[in-house]
Amino acid sequence: MSKDWLIFDLDGTISDPKDGIVRSFNYALQAFGMPARPEAEIAAYIGPPLDQTFIQLVGSHDPGLIQMLVAQYRERYAEIGYRENQLYPGIPSVLEQLAASEQYRFGVCTSKRADFAEKILEMFGLREQFEFVSGGDIGVEKWQQLEGLRREGVISQQAVMIGDRAVDITAGQRNGLQTAGVLWGYGSVEELSQVAPTYLFEQPAQLAQLE
Template sequence: MAQYEWLLFDLDGTLSDPAEGFVNCMNHALVFHDQAPRAADELTPYIGPPLEHTIGNLTGNTSDAFVSSMVGKYRERYGDTGYAENTLYPGVNQMLETLRESKNVRLGVCTSKRADFATRILEQFNLLPFFEFVSGGDVGIGKWQQLEKLLAENTISRNTLMIGDRHFDLNAAHKNQLKSAGVLWGYGSREELQEHQPAYLFAHPQEIGRQFCRA
């Protein structure tokens, strides 16, 4: 069994489900820009990628000015209430407790979400103490660049496993010659994840705890 020094977790779709806040904030931004609000089932497949990618794919408008304005309106509501419209996935707290008690691995968060928002979400669920750091993204910064920086600054080692629910997480790891793991309770399908050859594919958080907890 491969053993890692670091387990690096994505946030949205991996530790918590942001669907309610994402849908409400995206519709807030769409309506402000004279576009029709979208149904939840139309919006939730866009959870995971950086906001600028989501906005471009969702609206077909990729101009810098439009995307910047949409991001601003999205974050306007998100900073007030949207971040709290979030649900912790069952089993995540127990999984993190198991990993902490085992003392076999170090834990961090790497999310496309801005770091201050991610930190507030983790604090909301009392999860922040489990993690040694939170790496957040921003417009124009890819997750692979976040991992690249973490490696360059020796925050993490090459013996790191990136865990996420979308192919963006897996691709970011592979671009930095890191191993990856996919989770099936988020927003990426089994087919999407398997296509990118993760080292592990987990169906429940407790499987992560069992896999990396050694006496």
């Protein structure tokens, strides 16, 4: 099948967000008198929307509490957390290689709020590579973001969704798209293999195989 759009997840795919995310989650938890959690525990949740992660961390579905925790998280993340991202080595060069083929258009579809995603891409000098940045918010699933992009004619049926977690792959599949799982982020080979992406890559340079 031909491909025309490459749609990238952000966290765990383009950049490593662990430091900023872990510190911002713990900032929010401690603001409400809850204990900080180990880095490894929080890192396991990187990828899905914030509200879903807080529900898992605190064991509560109370919408008021979850909303306040998300707001507290974003308070720190907006000032400090987004700047604690680290770009994965090899991403800029493979983007340049794919762009040089003149075969693809690039976009970003992330569960992160769009303004945060924009700041991160600008910080790395990558924003101009992407024609759009689709960000999520509370109550919005990634498959719904992709569905909206397709419905509005922003992307076509020939798009490929690229991400490091099962949620990225299933979101693409639910919209009838090809998918590429990447193993340099936070999803394990077991997690990604279970959802059977079209492609599975171990290193950023392998994205060039999409040509």
